[in-house]
Amino acid sequence: MPGEPAVSVGAMESEVAPWAVGMTCPGCGGSAVRTVPDTCADQESVRSRLSDRLAKQPGVTSRFDTFAHTVEGLLLTAVGGALAHEGITNDKQLYTIGGSVLAALMFVVTVCAVVGEIRERRVEATGGPRADALWRSAAYCSGCASVFFPGGVPWRRPVTPEQFQKYVWTEAGFGKQLAQRVKDVALPPVDPARPGGVSDHA
Template sequence: MPSQTPPPPAPPAPPVCAGCGAPTRRVADTVADPASLHDDLADRLAKAPAVASRGTTALHAVEGLIMAGVGIALAEGGLAGHTTVPTVGGTLLALIALTGTALVVRNETRGRAAVTAGEPRADALWRPAHHCPGCASVSCPGGEPWQGRLTPEQFRKLVWTEAGYGGELEERARTADVPPGTLPRPRGAENHV
């Protein structure tokens, strides 16, 4: 008896760029392509800033505590030998190490928390986006959830700002202007981007 299983459907053709007519590619696929590392495209289209992992932060904390320990040992040696320079130097080293470590750990923890908190919002704007290799623009098929064609810098500014970590943008993307009306607004929220 012949099988009635229909052939698997062909994958849908990629959406075509409204600007230049070239086939587009999902931003997620573009970023995942190793070739995108060469021309900075992976960074320019990144969904979020790179943040230190918990393990990295723990390592920084351990390094700072070791430095502080060295400072304390030095200061103790100075006290025992009644010498001023190691006492003062060791105490300063310990204080600087502890203060610096506290700042680094706090900043890294905050950065990680901001990216985690903004992830759903960023993903909603980033995942449907397509990149056009023909004219280097980014757009969403059907204009959903945002409209128009943006440069990678405008796109990243839109995503990062909406996700709440726009302060992490470097100069090139921070100064990009996202055209008004890119993101259809519910009433009363026009001034966000």
């Protein structure tokens, strides 16, 4: 719309949220604090796998990969079919049986894989915005290796990256896809919201 300032939500990973400037960690009081998106974008975090521990959502197979899997599966199904045809035409029972089994197996495997990938993408599309909002509202303190929500919601105290991930993924509907060690982590009780919902700069 004309006259309205352009809002680039999530356009740049490295965009610094206003609250991240001069922020101190409510856990250790340190100021080595960055937004979670900034932390994840850092090459060092990628190397140390911190980015994975703070990942906003499970990895989802791309449309292209699903297409590639479909083509591969159908090609193998066709190979099986051709073998079976060869067996029937030349009266070679081994080819007939082997080819038929291969074709049937590959067809079933392909259908299951593709249906699973499509379902995964649907879950991701539904929960994605919620996960994104929560993920962006958090900060990571490298001083005490913990995550906190500057707004104090749902917790005023920092939590571990695992607790953070469990919270974000569960809220967004990805809970089932959490790694077992993250699923097993207990979340602290939610703090009551305080008026204003803004953290005080200690």
